[in-house]
Amino acid sequence: xxxxxxxxxxxxxxxxxxxxxxxxxxxDRVDRGVGMVTTHQPPGVYKIKVRAGQATHEELVVLEKAPxxxxxxxxxxxxxxxxxxxxxxxxxxxxxxxxxxxxxxxRLGRGASIFVFARDWTPQGEPPVSGHxxxxxxxxxxxxxxxxxxxxxQSAVDLAQDPWAACRVEVAPGLYRLRVTAGTGQxxxxxxxxxxxxxxxxxxxxxxxxxxxxxxxxxxxxASVTMSHSHEFSQGAEDSRLAELARLALVDGRALAGKELSxxxxxxxxxxxxxxxxxxxxxxxxxxDRSLLRxxxxxxxxxxxxxxxxxxxxxxxxxxxxxxxxxxxxPMLRASWRIxxxxxxxxxxLVPEGSLGARIATLATNQDPWLIWRTPAETDxxxxxxxxxFRELLERxxxxxxxxxxxxxxxxxxxxxxxxxxxxxxxxxxxLPPSTVTHLIAQATHNLPMARGLAKGPGRRRxxx
Numbered sequence: 217x218x219x220x221x222x223x224x225x226x227x228x229x230x231x232x233x234x235x236x237x238x239x240x241x242x243x244d245r246v247d248r249g250v251g252m253v254t255t256h257q258p259p260g261v262y263k264i265k266v267r268a269g270q271a272t273h274e275e276l277v278v279l280e281k282a283p284x285x286x287x288x289x290x291x292x293x294x295x296x297x298x299x300x301x302x303x304x305x306x307x308x309x310x311x312x313x314x315x316x317x318x319x320x321x322x323r324l325g326r327g328a329s330i331f332v333f334a335r336d337w338t339p340q341g342e343p344p345v346s347g348h349x350x351x352x353x354x355x356x357x358x359x360x361x362x363x364x365x366x367x368x369x370q371s372a373v374d375l376a377q378d379p380w381a382a383c384r385v386e387v388a389p390g391l392y393r394l395r396v397t398a399g400t401g402q403x404x405x406x407x408x409x410x411x412x413x414x415x416x417x418x419x420x421x422x423x424x425x426x427x428x429x430x431x432x433x434x435x436x437x438x439a440s441v442t443m444s445h446s447h448e449f450s451q452g453a454e455d456s457r458l459a460e461l462a463r464l465a466l467v468d469g470r471a472l473a474g475k476e477l478s479x480x481x482x483x484x485x486x487x488x489x490x491x492x493x494x495x496x497x498x499x500x501x502x503x504x505d506r507s508l509l510r511x512x513x514x515x516x517x518x519x520x521x522x523x524x525x526x527x528x529x530x531x532x533x534x535x536x537x538x539x540x541x542x543x544x545x546x547p548m549l550r551a552s553w554r555i556x557x558x559x560x561x562x563x564x565x566l567v568p569e570g571s572l573g574a575r576i577a578t579l580a581t582n583q584d585p586w587l588i589w590r591t592p593a594e595t596d597x598x599x600x601x602x603x604x605x606f607r608e609l610l611e612r613x614x615x616x617x618x619x620x621x622x623x624x625x626x627x628x629x630x631x632x633x634x635x636x637x638x639x640x641x642x643x644x645x646x647x648l649p650p651s652t653v654t655h656l657i658a659q660a661t662h663n664l665p666m667a668r669g670l671a672k673g674p675g676r677r678r679x680x681x
Contacts, residue, residue: 222257223256223257223258223259223281223284224256224283225238225253225254225256225277225284225285226254226284226285227249227254227285228252229268230288230289230290231268231291231457231461232250233458233462233465234250234288234291235249235250236250236252236253236265237264238253238255238257238263238264239262239264239265240260240262241262246262257279259279259280259281260279261278262276262278263275263276264277268290268291268293269295269461269468270293270294270464272291293457293461294464295419296419296435297417297419297440297456298333299457300451301457304337304421305337306378308377309335309380310449310451312372312380312382313380313382313419313451314450316383316384317417318447318448319372320386321372321385322384323385323386324364324365324387324388325387327387327412328386328387328411329384329416330356330384330385330387330408330410330415330416330417330418331382331417331418331449332367332371332383332417333380333417333420334350334354334380334381334419334420334434335380336380336421337378337421345430346375346376346379347430348375348379348422349368349379349381350373350379350380350434351367351383352428352429352434353396353428353433353434354367354434355394355395355396356392356393356394356395356408357394358392359390359393361393363395364392365383384415388410389411390409391526391545391572392409393405393407393408394407395591396433396436397433398428399425399426402590402591403591404581404588404590404591405589405591406436406587406588406589407545407546407547407587409525411443411520411522411523411525412523413445413521413522414488415443415445415446415447415448416441416443417441417444418440419439419441420434420436421434421435437588440460442459442487453487455485455487456490459487462490463489465497466493466497466585467584467585470500478505478508481508481512488519488520488528491519492527492531492552493585495509495512495513495531496531506535509535510532512531513537516531517540524539524541526546526552526556527547529541530543530549530552531552531555533559533566539566542566542567542568543556543560543571543573544568544571545572545573546572546587548586549585549587550580550583551584552587553587556649557577557648557649558647560650560651561643564639564651567649567651570655574655576589577649578602578656579591602656603659603660606656607660609646610642610657613641613645614638636654640653642656
């Protein structure tokens with residue numbers, strides 16, 4: 217016991233990103249940390265709570281005179297990745313993921329690879345859903361939206377026990393779109409970035425879908441994404457586990473604070489997704505360390521090399537670093553997209569008109585952590601659901617700006633306020649890129665030749681939606 221009459225308590229979690237809480241007998245939290253906590257407390261009974269993702273473990277400890285140390289093993293966190301010490305993993309899934317991540321099954325290009333592993337998992341004591349194809353209506357598309365891989369037809373598959381389907385695709389570096397079609401016929405997509413020299417690994421469990429043929433479909437919202445420089449899966453990779461813990465914190469809306477997060481982010485990354493997730497967790501702190509964020513962005517750029525990665529460039533943008541290029545292609549994370557949209561208000565060129573980023577802005581779903589958008593049945597229908605409400609908003613905006621005539625008057629739009637100023641103002645209200653709002657204005661006033669010409673802008677041709 218120290219001269220102050222307090223006792224030293226050290227709590228160590230083998231998960232470096234696990235949260236630790238020390239709670240006294242009055243149920244007051246007296247200390248907290250990430251990965252490890254050393255605290256000095258008066259003698260008494262305390263509860264230690266360790267949380268990793270949604271998994272928790274609690275234990276009572278009695279402080280008397282001698283220092284006390286407690287070490288907590290890794291918790292079984294939920295994860296679509298069949299890692300060791302996770303709550304939804306089978307050894308045969310781990311073996312299959314390792315083997316198939318090494319085996320190219322589709323060759324579309326050279327320089328990078330995308331590995332997709334879709335599987336099912338049923339809790340212990342429940343019968344497995346054998347026979348269901350876990351990659352049903354799952355496709356890889358080009359940046360333009362053309363289907364290039366049908367995973368239901370082109371994957372290695374085992375439908376026994378809890379079934380799995382796996383496919384390694386050799387690709388040229390760039391942006392691709394992972395598409396899942398629900399039982400309603402509505403398709404959903406998210407970006408998959410293939411980085412030169414890396415394998416991007418996407419793991420998907422299943423979700424209930426009563427309208428699908430077998431009542432289940434791949435869960436795009438619950439996907440886990442890792443990156444491997446060795447182009448193979450590792451069921452024991454520590455960085456992949458830490459990345460999963462960081463992803464779960466983003467999903468739960470939690471901020472991981474403390475010096476351990478800073479130490480983690482100063483490292484170079486075997487799995488760059490850890491740095492990307494960690495950078496966004498850093499931004500959730502009450503006073504984000506922008507200098508550390510600049511280090512993170514610089515480390516990620518150095519580790520990945522090659523073409524700019526949109527999520528890394530979004531972090532660079534948040535750190536005050538000029539991004540390498542714009543965001544014609546959307547990032548993988550909603551948090552990254554929010555940064556891009558916010559900054560595009562002042563710099564509309566960040567999301568170019570007619571680009572995929574501009575087109576998906578009105579179709580994005582409200583799910584974390586991934587940026588997922590609905591795919592319209594018709595390529596020109598991406599603004600249809602917005603138009604009625606948008607016309608009303610446009611008219612109100614014109615009135616607020618002192619307009620004497622309604623927003624449908626092309627002369628007023630041209631002479632008094634102008635399309636760019638109106639687009640910028642409404643973009644801030646709607647949290648949309650100005651390029652998207654410019655298109656909406658053109659659609660809302662499509663019968664007015666002058667307004668259409670303004671929406672194109674001088675010397676520019678509006679891209680097809």
